[in-house]
Amino acid sequence: MLQKLMAPLGKLTGGNPMVPGIVAFVALAVIVPPLLAGYWIFLVTAGLLTTITAFGLAIIVGWVGEVNLAGAGLLGASVYVTGYFYRVGESRLNGWPFIPAALTGIIVAAFLSGLVAIPTARFSGIYVMVLTLGLQITLERTLFSFPWIIGGFGRNVIVNRPRFLGVSFDSDLRFFYLCLAAAVAAGLFVNALRNSRHGRAMNLIRTDKRAAAAVGISPWRYKILAFAIGGGLIGVAGAFTAPLYRSPPAIVQFIAFQSLFLLAIPVVAGTRTLLGISSVALSFALIPQALESHHLSPFLLGGIGLIAGTIVGPGGLGGNLLEILQKKKEVAILSALGLDGETEAEVDLTVAPAPAPAPATDVVSVEGDGDEIVLRNRPPRLKA
């Protein structure tokens, strides 16, 4: 029944097995929240913003294979910069409209993330981890320690929910839909980027930097680009987080431990499916609250997540699920070809092919080489 309902959609999307799941996910996200209590709407909204953050980290961790330990710092930078410019005026620099303020926060996060990627021309792996950790600590000790930016330490700072084109997003439900739209837009962006030459280039860099360079891709350029785009997406999450609480959130939400918690999301989910990342991000946002009565720390969840992600392997939960779906498709293809589709399959080149029918083209040249004569159907068209 469900398959029949989804069939037209499958045709539209080229039979992508994940599409029904994505549609169901978005449908649930639209339909369910009005039925929830305000507190849970607020939590799901926070979960959507965590999802956008995880999309950004997935580009850095999953696509170019570098570990970013500054996720929370970049998120906080965007939250505080956006909040500073957008909040109700304390100084002449406050009181900007939401969009310019949010863009400033996004640009700051993208710039800082891209900046820390510059040394990746020479370094990789653990050195990049240390660099990003350095960025995180630096942000904590500089930007996050200026009360006039973060608006904390006893100040009564108000960051209102935004208003566009006469529509107010002040209520939790409306703000939820705004964040849902941002999350869907971020997902579409990441999906389109992944299928573009830039996404393929980033993937090839993760697979092998030398192979990427051999086909014209500069690994350094794309690592910086991946960090900048990833940082920009984290910045988007930060920009929407700024008005989420109506007042600047405490810096404890953006410390190094929180970076580990955020990093655990793409590690557990894998980075091959956006649906997987979304599901894990929402779970990470909701489960600690749901289990609050058991006094479970969100960091414990992050720690368990990192361990689980390591055990599950580089594909993560989403990757493993996708592999099961892909395997079914492959078995069908390989069976149709009469090949063993379990683990080994190849068009066997060691077997002499059946004699091919003589091409209709004339023999246009004969090349001699010692005793052997090679007949050519057509010479290569050596364009001048």
Next chain:
Amino acid sequence: MAANGQTAVLTTADWTEGELAALETVEDFLPDQVREGTVLRATDVHKRFGGVQALRGASIEVPAHSFVGLIGPNGSGKSTLFDVLNGFTTPDQGTVEAFGQDVTRKQAWDRAKLGMSRTFQANHIDLDLTVLDNLLAGAYLNVRGGVVASVLGFPAVRADQKRANEVARAVARLLDLEPLLEVRAGSLNFGAQRRIEIGRSLMSRPRLLLLDEPSAGMDATEASHLLMLVKRLQTDLGLAVLLIEHFVRMVLDNCGSVTAIAAGQIIASGPPDVVAASAAVQTAYLGVSADA
């Protein structure tokens, strides 16, 4: 392999009609091939790694539209020379010219823009991606558009992507991968994975292919068939190919010219029969004394 132990001399007259159509698609996609002269020249290349002198004045030339073999025992400097030619390693001394330009200090990705592509000894493909996605990764230089244009799907980007898709299918057809386009590379065996890597190189619109032991890990029969495929493509697409191959007999039987290297020095270069007859090659590489 022929029954007499000689490797088969390869012919190019056995494309099917479908393959010929694919060949034309790929040929149209490729840039103008160099008609004559030298496409790659390395002169007096020296390279030292710590206490090891990997290359000692090595020089090599690849003429246009030629199939050149590079042979040498393990540790002779073949792969280091390839790295220097390709731009992964900067020589301590000497020059590299590609397509008439001095590229000695150019990065590998800049050399790729000139039409130089390369495969590697071990597999360097993404085993989690499908064959098609692996091939399309090679088309990076041939799809226009920045990040914004790509994400928004501007018409020029869409047209290039469509074209790359068509060419990837044609390449797959020529490499006997067409039915497997939607299968992940990791589900295929080593031979198919090597063909994917060659296909990805073709997708980068090369004028010169550097193939570093494409048949490494294969038996002689598989290697012979892969080499046959490469030679068919080289001949019919008008490419220049520089091949490192450990099946020496196959190289001598099928390459137009051969360069032999030992201990970082070129010890012979020229037509295969001349190289095979060289006392230095027989002594240093084939394990046969010149006096035997």
